[in-house]
Structures are given as structure tokens and as C-alpha cells.
Amino acid sequence: MTRRNLSATPQTHYAEEFDRDEDPRNTERFVDEADVVIVGAGPAGLSAAIRLKQRAQREGKEIRVVVVEKGGEVGAHTLSGAVIETGPLSELFPDWKERGAPLLQPALHDEMKFLTKNLAIPIPHPPQMSNKGNYIVSLSNVVKWLGEQAEQLGVEVFPGFAASEVIYDESGRVRGIATNDVGLDRNFKPKDNFERGMEIHGKVTMFGEGCHGSLSKQLINKLKLRDEGQYQTYGLGLKEVWEVDPKKHKAGTVIHTIGYPLNSKTYGGSFIYHMHDNLVSLGLVVGLDYQNPYLSPYQEFQRFKTHPLVRQLLEGGRVLSYGARALVEGGLQAIPRLTFPGGVLIGDSAGFVNVPKIKGTHNAMRSGILAADTAFDAIAIRGEGGEEGNLQPITLDTYQKAFDESSIRKELYEVRNIRPSFDTPLGLIGGTIWSGIDSLFLKGRVPWTFKLKHPDHAMTRPAAEFRPIEYPKPDGVVTFDLLTSVSRTGTNHEEDQPVHLRLKNPQVQVERNLPVFAGLEQRFCPAGVYEYVDDETRPGHKRFQINAQNCIHCKTCDIKDPSQNINWTVPEGGGGPQYVDT
Secondary structure, X not given: OOOOOOOOOOOOOOOOOOOOOOOHHHOOOEEEEEEEEEEOOOHHHHHHHHHHHHHHHHHOOOOOEEEEEOOOOOOOOOOOOOEEOOHHHHHHOXXXXXXXXXXXXXXXXXXXXXXXXXXXXXXXXXXXXXXXXXXXXOHHXXXXXXXXXXXXXXXXXXXXXXXXXXXXXXXXXXXXXXXXXXXXOOOOOEEEXXXXXXXXXXXXXXXXXXOOOHHHHHHHHHOOOOOOOOOOOEEEEEEXXXXXXXXXXXXXXXXXXXXXXXXXXXXXXEEEEEOOOOEEEEEEEXXXXXXXXXXXXXXXXXXXXXXXXXXXXXXXXEEEEEEEEEEEOOHHHHOOOOEEOOEEEOHHHOOOOEOXXXXXXHHHHHHHHHHHHHHHHHHHHHHOOOOOOOOOOOOOHHHHHHHHOOHHXXXXXXXXXXXXHHOOXXXXXXXXXXXXXXXXXXXXXXXXXXXXXXXXXXXXXXXXXXXXXXXXXXXXXXXXXXXXXXXXXXXXXXXXXXXXXXXXXXXXXXXXXXXXXXXXXXXXXXXXXXXXEEOOOOOOOEEEEEOHHHOOOOOHXXXXXXXXXXXXXXXXXOOEOOOOOO
């Protein structure tokens, strides 16, 4: 993947030693013009970019498509334990096999199990979880390949540049984005290598940042794209890739479990995917609407690996990588309005994951294709009308209509009540029974739609209502301490840069989250970013410490903080995890 040398960041901060007119952070940004600007080189964004260029080639049109990606290379921030459907891929590239797409292991056998502490009890799996015809993949490698295809078509892909700001025109329409300033120190002061960010304007800006993207959440709030009382719900997925003993490897086997290590009030489940070349991808997803602030998703994942089913598979093997990422789980009820003047939401910026199917990549790609088709048609029609107003932002109402008539909506409508059914007094058992009935017989054909009653952060209960959870110490064989795991993510951030995890009020964590919720940030973060440490200036007191260099961009803190005091923003482009080849 070619990395292009753009100058690249955000809101202006002024230091006392600079006169406002002389402050390099106040210099005018360079502005670039494109037809379509896409934020995020994930499955949705790259599918949109590819489709736009394919349409342009077929119809003899010129269209400039720019994709900005905060990861150091395309695919670096893409994490999934993925089994993917190939329908949208075949729509883009019917010859994807001949092109060398990295889909190396077809799914051959499905299993579903209910785990107790020591037993793995086979249970029927819902029809949505059948994986016949699907492939077990490294999604980061698939995305990297999509990026290569996009560049060959003429898409301009800019990895290592973080979109930090939405640009609006005088009418309030989205005009494009601005990239981060680079070369600022921790106090926002310019260093010798300071470069001002640039603005990239487009007739249409597509936001495909993935789950809880920093710009997408701003748009949803500012433009009121989500109705009052409509909430998204999330899960935290933790994953490792292992090379296992060849005698234990069963290529193409897909195993999903519910039950242990999670209790009946905590939504979640696990996966074990036997990939190619003796590789196994395994992980645990924990619903972030859990109540107990003592719960640690990372430690629950370590406990999962001590189950006899898992331990016997892993012993004698070696772990190659670790990662974690928040996932959208709300389904149809949680999808915001997708269009607004000048832009659209695609992929998991909107939230198209089919939770019972445990898949979202195919819907993300399909949403990118839908958005691309509607954008291309609108741009082409405007171009036929001459140059007047040709650079003005376009409102793609047709994209919302296309979604409403799409297979994405149909698929999500059929399963719309399954995830919310777990948010009942019956908990895991009741939700499992309802899900089985709905999946096998009703298929969503009921006159009601369950709604989630509260956002995830509001589900957290005070620590006084629970006992601390004693997690076992890592054995260094199949379970590991947190910092050892973080070292396997390849995460790196320039140390002397502004902390991208911003506190709205610096006192809230110590004054509320520590006494009321027992400092839950230390447990919900899967990367050891947050700590409460002794305050050297005030003996007997604690201070809240942010180890931003550890951040693996999972967004859990922004979602789960019960005080909603942590704002996840983009760091300098190129920082963060390196999930390529995992």
C-alpha cells in the first residue's frame, strides 16, 4: 500500500508565547476538493470507494474519491474474529478468487455449546448461525486487499491521517473533514515538525469509521439523527490468534458458545474459529450493558481460556496476537437516520451488525455499495446541469430509501427482537429461549418490537451492591497479564503528543467513579490505559492517570464510563494498534 505524503489535525489551541496572528496553529489550512470523501478505510468505506470508481469506468465519467484512514496502513485497525459472507464481495469482484483475495479457509462445520465451568454441552444453533458457503478470514488482511483493489481503480487512499473535525458550510451542511494537526506536544504546543492539518471537501462525505466513531457520534448528536430514547448498545470483543498443535487443529470448524464464564445477568458469548495453517482465532464478546462494576471483560476472557474445552486446544500452542474492539449490537431499533445534508453514515458508524448471525461485514460492505450508487447517480445528474453549484454538498435522501428497501433492513428486521430479549428479568436463559423460538418459528413475524430502555453506561450499578470478583492469576501458558497481551497488539503512539482521551471535567473520575463505582475504568479497559494511583501532592488521596500510549482504539471508555466524562478523540494519524496479519 502506497503511503502518500499529505500534510495533516484539529481544534485550535493557543499558547501564551504565541501572538494569535503568529501562532502556526492558526494558519490557514490547505483545502483540497474531491467529489466524494470517505472517512475510514474499512469494509464499508472501501466498498463504497470501489463501487464509485467501477461505476465511473463503466459510464465513462470522471469522479475523484478520497479515503482517509487513521491507521498507519489500511487494515491496521481492523479487528474481527471474522467469518464472512461473500455476497457483497462477489458483487464488487465476481473474480475475487482469481484476483487473490485472502479468503483461505471455507467454513465447513458448525457447533454451538453451552458452557458450565467444566462441561461443554452441545445445543442446537439458530439457522442464522449456519456458515455453509462462508469463509473464516483475517479481516485485516481482507481489508488490506480491498485497499489494494481500490488504489488500482484510482481511489486515493491516505493511511496515517486521522479525520478529526467535521467541516460545515454556512448553511450547516457537511462540507467535508479536516485532518489532525501533527507535531504538537502534550500541551498542544507546536514542535519543530509541526504541520497544519488540511481540509478535504466533497459533494458527499461518507462516514465509515466503524463502531462509535469519533466524528460519527458528533454528527448523530449535533444533527439529532437518533430519536429521543433511542439507544445503541455495544459489546466488547476480545480476541487472540493462536498457532495450535496440528493434531488439534480442525480446519474450517466454527464453534460458538454461551454460558461460562459469564453469569446469567451478563450478555455475551465466545467464538473459536479454526483457520488455515494451524491457526485458531478465539475470543469473547461481553455486552457493555453489564451491571457489576467489578467485572473485567479482559479477565473474563482469560477465564474462558481455562475451560477444559479451550485449554486442551491451546496447550502446546503459542499465542501470536491479541486485540479488542467495541462492537455495535443494537440492531434495527438502534440505527439512526442515515442521511443528512452533505453526508451519510455507512457500515458500523450506523450499526448494521446482525447479532444472532454474529456478522456485520457483509452488511457494512453492502451499505457502502448502496451509498456509492446513490452518490454516483446524484453527482452524475448534477454534472449534467453545468458548473453552477457543482461543488455544493448534496443530500442523499435516496440512500435512506435504498436502505429501507434493502436486504440489510430485511435481515435486521427478522432478528430485531433477539438482542433486546436478553434485557429482561429472565436474563440469559429467557433470552436464549425467546431467541430459539423467534429464530426457528416466528422469524420476526410478531407485531411488536422490543426497545432497549437505557444506554449501556446507565446500566452500571454502584459497587456497594456487589462483591469484588477474585480473578485467578495468569499462568503464562494459556492466560496472561494485561500488559503482556497489550504488547501483542503492536500498539504505539508518539509519547509527546496531546492525550486523545479527554476528560470533560478532570475531577469527576476521582470524585464520583472511584467512590461509587470502585474505579471501574481500571477493569473495563482491555489495554491498561486507566489507573488510580497515589497522588504525590496529596498524601492519602488518589489521582486518575491516563496511559494514552496503551490505547488500542476500542472506544469502550467512551461508551461505558457511567459519568460519560471520557471523550475518545483521534490521536495523531498512524498511531494505535497494528492488527495486520491477525
